[in-house]
Amino acid sequence: MNKRLIVLVTAVLLLVSMNTTVVLSQPSSDKDKTNQKQLQQHRIEYNNVYKKAEQFEQAVEYLDNEIETKMQEIEINNKKIEDIKNKIELVEKDIQKAExxxxxxxxxYNKRMRVMYMHGTGGGYIDIIFGSKDLNDLFSRIQTIKKITELDKKIVKELKDNQDGIKAKKEELTKKKNELVALNSEQQEKIEKLKNDKEEQSKLIEETKKQTILYGNILSDDEKQINETKKIIEEIREKVSMDKPSRGLLAISSNAIVTYASDYLGTPYVWAANGPDSFDCSGFVKYVYAHFGIELPRCSSAQAAVGTYVEKENLQPGDLVFFANDGGEGTIHHVGIYVGNGCYIHAPRTGDVVKISSLDVRTDYATARRVGKYIKNN
Structure with a gap:
C-alpha cells in the first residue's frame, strides 16, 4: 500500500470537508467577483481531488495485474504438480519392476549355486572334478562356471544400480513437488495481501468520489476533456464502416478501431476475461484488434513488444498505450487504446467498466506501440 498516496489524499479530503459546506453552482452574475473567486478555488481543489482519485485507481490497476499474475503462476504450478505426480507414478512402477x-x-542365481555347489549335479564340483576328460576339459569347465557367476553378479549389480537411480529420481521429483506446493502457499498469501491492499485503496477511492458530490456541477479539466472526446467519437461514428477485413493485416481506418472499441463502453472488468461480455485490460485490446484481423499476444507486457515504437507526442488514434509501475520505468501492467484528444479507452480495474480516460492524468505512462497498418482519420 502506498502510504504517501494515502496521506496526500486524506489531506485533500480533510481540506475539502473543511472548506466546502454547501453545494456550489455557477454564479448568476459575472460581477460577483467573490463567488467567481470561490468557484475558481473550489475548481482547483476539485481538480486535485480528482487527480488523487485517479492515482489510487492506477494503484488498483497495478494490484489487479499483480493478483492476476500470481493466479496464473499458481495455475502453471498446479499443472506442474500434476505432471510431477504422473511422473512419480511411472517411476514407482519402474522401481517395482526393477525390484x-x-x-x-x-x-x-541362488538356484544355480545350490545345484552347482550342493547337489553335485548339473555342473557341481564333483562332476567338474571327476567328470572331466582331462585337465584341459577341467580347466574349460571351471572357466565356464566362473563366467556364468561373474555374469550373474554383473546383472544383479546393474539391476541394483538401476533401482538406486530410479529411487533417486523419485526423491528428486518428490522434492520438486513439495517446493511447488510451498510456492503455491506463498503465492496465495501474497494474493490475500494484495486483495486486502486493494480493498483498502478502493475504500479511499469511493470516499474521494463522495467528496466530489460537494462540488455540484463543477467538472475537472480531465472530465471536460473526456466528455469532449466522447462527443468527437460519436460525431465520427456515422462516417466509419465497421466491416471486418477479409484477410491479414490490411489498411484499417484508425477511426474504425476507435469507434469499434467504444461499442464496449460500460462492459465490466473481470480478471483474465477475453470478452465480449467482460474484459481485462489486455483481453480488451486483443479482442478489439482481432476484429480487424490483427492477432496480438494475450498479456500487456507481451503486447508492448509488438509493432513499432511511437513517441507520446506523435500518438494517433488506434495506437496502444502502456503503463508501468515506478513512474513508467518498471514492469508493464496496463494497456489501453489511444482515441485522440489526449484520451484513451481501456478496461481499467476490478469494480470498474470499459471507459475513456485522460492520458494526461497518468503518472505511470511507459510507452506506445503502433500495430498493423491503419489509416489516420479515414
Whole structure:
C-alpha cells in the first residue's frame, strides 16, 4: 500500500470537508467577483481531488495485474504438480519392476549355486572334478562356471544400480513437488495481501468520489476533456464502416478501431476475461484488434513488444498505450487504446467498466506501440 498516496489524499479530503459546506453552482452574475473567486478555488481543489482519485485507481490497476499474475503462476504450478505426480507414478512402477527383476535374477542365481555347489549335479564340483576328460576339459569347465557367476553378479549389480537411480529420481521429483506446493502457499498469501491492499485503496477511492458530490456541477479539466472526446467519437461514428477485413493485416481506418472499441463502453472488468461480455485490460485490446484481423499476444507486457515504437507526442488514434509501475520505468501492467484528444479507452480495474480516460492524468505512462497498418482519420 502506498502510504504517501494515502496521506496526500486524506489531506485533500480533510481540506475539502473543511472548506466546502454547501453545494456550489455557477454564479448568476459575472460581477460577483467573490463567488467567481470561490468557484475558481473550489475548481482547483476539485481538480486535485480528482487527480488523487485517479492515482489510487492506477494503484488498483497495478494490484489487479499483480493478483492476476500470481493466479496464473499458481495455475502453471498446479499443472506442474500434476505432471510431477504422473511422473512419480511411472517411476514407482519402474522401481517395482526393477525390484521384481532383481528378485527373479537372485532366485535364478541362488538356484544355480545350490545345484552347482550342493547337489553335485548339473555342473557341481564333483562332476567338474571327476567328470572331466582331462585337465584341459577341467580347466574349460571351471572357466565356464566362473563366467556364468561373474555374469550373474554383473546383472544383479546393474539391476541394483538401476533401482538406486530410479529411487533417486523419485526423491528428486518428490522434492520438486513439495517446493511447488510451498510456492503455491506463498503465492496465495501474497494474493490475500494484495486483495486486502486493494480493498483498502478502493475504500479511499469511493470516499474521494463522495467528496466530489460537494462540488455540484463543477467538472475537472480531465472530465471536460473526456466528455469532449466522447462527443468527437460519436460525431465520427456515422462516417466509419465497421466491416471486418477479409484477410491479414490490411489498411484499417484508425477511426474504425476507435469507434469499434467504444461499442464496449460500460462492459465490466473481470480478471483474465477475453470478452465480449467482460474484459481485462489486455483481453480488451486483443479482442478489439482481432476484429480487424490483427492477432496480438494475450498479456500487456507481451503486447508492448509488438509493432513499432511511437513517441507520446506523435500518438494517433488506434495506437496502444502502456503503463508501468515506478513512474513508467518498471514492469508493464496496463494497456489501453489511444482515441485522440489526449484520451484513451481501456478496461481499467476490478469494480470498474470499459471507459475513456485522460492520458494526461497518468503518472505511470511507459510507452506506445503502433500495430498493423491503419489509416489516420479515414
Amino acid at each position: 521384481d527383476d532383481i528378485a527373479a535374477e537372485k532366485k535364478l
